[in-house]
Amino acid sequence: MTITDIDVAKARAQTPGxxxxxxxxxxGAGLLSRAVIETLTEHLRLESLTGSYEAQAAKADALQNxxxxxxxxxxxxxxxxxxxxxxxxxxxRAFHAVPLERGDRVLTASNxxxxxxxxxxxxxxRIGCSLEVVPNDVHGQLDVxxxxxxxxxxxxxxxxxxxxxSNGMVNPVEAVGAALRGSNxxxxxxxxxxxxxxxxxVERIGCDLLTGAGRKFLRGPRGTGFMYxxxxxxxxxxxxVIDIHAARWTGRDTYAWRADAxxxxxxEFNVADRLGLGAAVDHALGWGVDAxxxxxxxxxxxxxxxxxxxxxxxxxxxxxxxxxxNTFTLAVRKAEDVMLKLRAQEINCSVTRIDWAWLDxxxxxxxxxxRASLHYxxxxxxxxxxxxxxxxx
Ligand SMILES: Cc1ncc(COP(=O)(O)O)c(C=O)c1O
Numbered sequence: 001m002t003i004t005d006i007d008v009a010k011a012r013a014q015t016p017g018x019x020x021x022x023x024x025x026x027x028g029a030g031l032l033s034r035a036v037i038e039t040l041t042e043h044l045r046l047e048s049l050t051g052s053y054e055a056q057a058a059k060a061d062a063l064q065n066x067x068x069x070x071x072x073x074x075x076x077x078x079x080x081x082x083x084x085x086x087x088x089x090x091x092x093r094a095f096h097a098v099p100l101e102r103g104d105r106v107l108t109a110s111n112x113x114x115x116x117x118x119x120x121x122x123x124x125x126r127i128g129c130s131l132e133v134v135p136n137d138v139h140g141q142l143d144v145x146x147x148x149x150x151x152x153x154x155x156x157x158x159x160x161x162x163x164x165x166s167n168g169m170v171n172p173v174e175a176v177g178a179a180l181r182g183s184n185x186x187x188x189x190x191x192x193x194x195x196x197x198x199x200x201x202v203e204r205i206g207c208d209l210l211t212g213a214g215r216k217f218l219r220g221p222r223g224t225g226f227m228y229x230x231x232x233x234x235x236x237x238x239x240x241v242i243d244i245h246a247a248r249w250t251g252r253d254t255y256a257w258r259a260d261a262x263x264x265x266x267x268e269f270n271v272a273d274r275l276g277l278g279a280a281v282d283h284a285l286g287w288g289v290d291a292x293x294x295x296x297x298x299x300x301x302x303x304x305x306x307x308x309x310x311x312x313x314x315x316x317x318x319x320x321x322x323x324x325x326n327t328f329t330l331a332v333r334k335a336e337d338v339m340l341k342l343r344a345q346e347i348n349c350s351v352t353r354i355d356w357a358w359l360d361x362x363x364x365x366x367x368x369x370x371r372a373s374l375h376y377x378x379x380x381x382x383x384x385x386x387x388x389x390x391x392x393x
Contacts, residue, residue: 005291005294005295006287006291006292006295006376008295008376008377008379011287011376011377012377012379014033014034014035014283015031015032015033015034015377016031016032016034016037017031017032018031018377020346021346021347021348022346022347022348022378022382022385022386023348023375023378024347024348024349024372024373024374024378024382024386025348025349025350025371025373026197026216026217026324026373026374026375027165027193027216027217027324027325027350027371027373028216028348028350028373029215029216029222030196030215030216030217030218030219030220030375031219031375031377032219032220032221032276032280033219033279033280033283035279035280035282035283036219036220036221036276036279036280036283037276038279039272039275039276039278039279040221040272040273040275040276043055043059043271043272043275043276044272046058046059047271047272052271055271056271059271059275062275062278063271063274063275063278064078065278066083066274066275066277066278066281067079067081067083069278069281069282069285070083070226070228070281072281072285073195073200073281073284073285073289074195074200074201074202074210074228075200075201075202075203075204076202076203076228076230077231079231079259079260079261079262080228080229080230080231080260080261081226081227081228081229081261081262082226082227082229082261082262082263082264082265083224083225083226083227083265083269083274083277084224084225084226084227084264084265085223085224085225085269085270086213086223086224086225087190087192087211087212087213087225088113088115088116088225089225090211090212090225090226090227090264091113091115091116091119091188091190091192091211091227092119092240093227093239093240093241093264094188094209094211094227094229094237094264095116095119095120095123095157095159095188096119096123096240097237097238097239097240097264098156098157098186098188098237099156099236099237099238100123100124100127100129100156100157101127101129101156102127102128102129103128103129103130103154104127104129104130104154104155104156104157105129105130105132105152105154105155105156106120106124106129106130106131106132106155106156106157106158106159107132107133107134107147107150107155107157107158107159107160107185108120108131108132108133108134108158108159108160109133109134109136109142109160109161109171110133110134110136110142110359110360110363111142111160111161111163111164111166111167111169111171111357111359111360112133112159112160112161112164112190112359113161113164113165113190113192114165114356114357116159116161116190117359120159129156132150133359134146134147134150134160136318139169139318139319139320140167140169140318140319141169141170141171141172141318141319141320142160142171142172142176144172144175144176144179147176147179148179151179151180151183151185153184155183155184155185156184156185156186157185157186157188158176158180158185158186158187158188159188159190160173160176160188160189160190161189161190161192161193162189162190162191162192162193162194163193163194163323163325164193164325164357164360165192165193165352165356165357165371166327166352166356166357166360166361166369166371167316167317167318167319167325167327167357167360168300168317168319168322168323168324168325168326168327169317169318169319169321169323170194170198170319170321170322170323171319173189173205173207174204174205174206176206177204177205177206177207178206180206181206186208186209186233186236186237187206187207187208187209188207188208188209188210188211189205189207189209189210189211190210190211190212191210191211191212192211192212192213192216193216193217193323193325194212194217194323195212195216195217195218196212196216196217196218196219196284196289196292197217197289197292197293197296197323197324197375198289198292198293198296198323199289199290199293200289202228202230207228207230208229208230208232208233209227209228209229209230209233209237210227210228211225211226211227211228212225212226213225214226214273214276214277214280217324217375218277218280218281218284219280219283219284219375220273220276220277220279220280220281221272221273221276221277221280222273223270223273224270224273224274224276224277226277227261227264228261229261229264234260234261234263238257239257239263239264241266242255242257243266243267244267245258245262245265245266245267246258246262246263246264246265246266247263287376291376292375292376295376296323296324296374296375296376297322297323297324299324299374299378299379299380299383300322300323300324300326300374301322302380302383303326303372303374303383303386303387304317304322304326306383306384306387307326307328307387307390310387310390310391311331312330312331312332313328313329313330313331313390314328314329314331315327315328316328316329316364316366316369324373324374324375325371325373326371326372326373326374327352327369327370327371327372328369328370328372329366329368329369329370330370330390333393334368335351335353335368335369335370336351336368337393338370338390338393339351339370341389341393342386342389342390342393345389347385347386347389349370349371349372349373349386350370350371350373351368351369351370351371352368352369352370352371353367353368354366354367354368370390372386
């Protein structure tokens with residue numbers, strides 16, 4: 001089986017890490033491309049030679065272009081993008097901006113990201129809101145009909161995750177958006193694991209807020225994230241924090257928020273990382289996210305097939321639409337031990353435990369799984385080597 005469209009040899013030549021590791025931990029962090037590495041190091045050199053603020057001023061246009069790159073990636077306007085230091089930070093900025101009152105209802109799904117869930121639970125308990133989990137359908141993905149039946153005027157927020165950290169299933173986010181059309185609820189989508197591995201279009205999805213990380217399938221630097229804020233929702237939400245970048249100090253006792261989504265940012269940020277993030281988005285756009293998805297799906301299909309042929313291995317992902325995240329359980333071996341054994345052979349994967357995903361794993365009777373997350377620079381030969389390593393582990 002060969003999956004073409006992407007020039008894999010070129011992609012690997014542009015990715016120094018490919019020479020050393022078999023990297024199936026792209027849901028943790030993708031390998032950096034040379035373009036990103038050069039952008040990062042070049043800017044650090046510039047800072048050291050000219051001074052940090054002066055280097056930032058010299059890169060003003062390039063920094064501006066990062067917003068335009070995200071706008072192209074997500075099909076939105078550049079002024080609907082805010083850049084952050086990570087996905088959780090972006091999500092919290094979005095969530096804590098939504099006005100919630102005692103008696104309001106908040107809907108989420110069983111694959112909600114763990115940190116999001118903790119924040120939803122704590123905030124709803126504190127305010128006196130009801131936090132409700134939309135049931136899954138027979139495929140294990142959010143049941144849109146059940147969601148529709150749960151909607152009423154008291155539902156103020158629907159916060160769901162596109163692809164979980166613990167399950168390669170892809171939630172039907174466009175159908176959710178269609179179900180919410182006309183409702184008062186704000187739609188917050190955690191797209192941390194989907195952006196960069198599949199085409200994303202906020203108009204088709206219909207979300208009001210969307211958050212993600214730079215380091216995963218976008219292959220950007222660690223400690224980077226982003227937030228999309230639909231222009232029409234800007235006046236219905238208010239950032240929980242304010243600084244001199246998010247707002248203007250207009251008089252002794254007055255201030256005015258910035259007019260755009262950057263009111264969710266703060267003044268200080270790592271300039272090299274942000275430029276590196278822009279280079280990563282441009283790199284993904286250069287390949288084309290459709291081509292990236294097609295290659296990832298081809299490789300994932302092959303991996304799932306080969307793994308399911310191994311005795312004692314059960315592939316666990318749910319849903320009607322697969323992704324680059326592949327999870328499986330082993331009958332007798334501890335997932336952590338297997339992961340470490342593979343790491344000693346320079347084969348990277350990761351482990352998902354129940355205390356990271358109670359809502360997803362407990363009903364399925366799973367306590368731990370191995371997660372193998374693939375990207376377009378991985379190869380069919382690596383899939384085979386990985387399967388053999390699992391068989392031997
Ligand atoms: C679905 C999802 N959301 C959010 C996050 C958190 O991202 P960050 O570590 O950048 O805050 C992760 C990280 O694994 C994730 O998988």
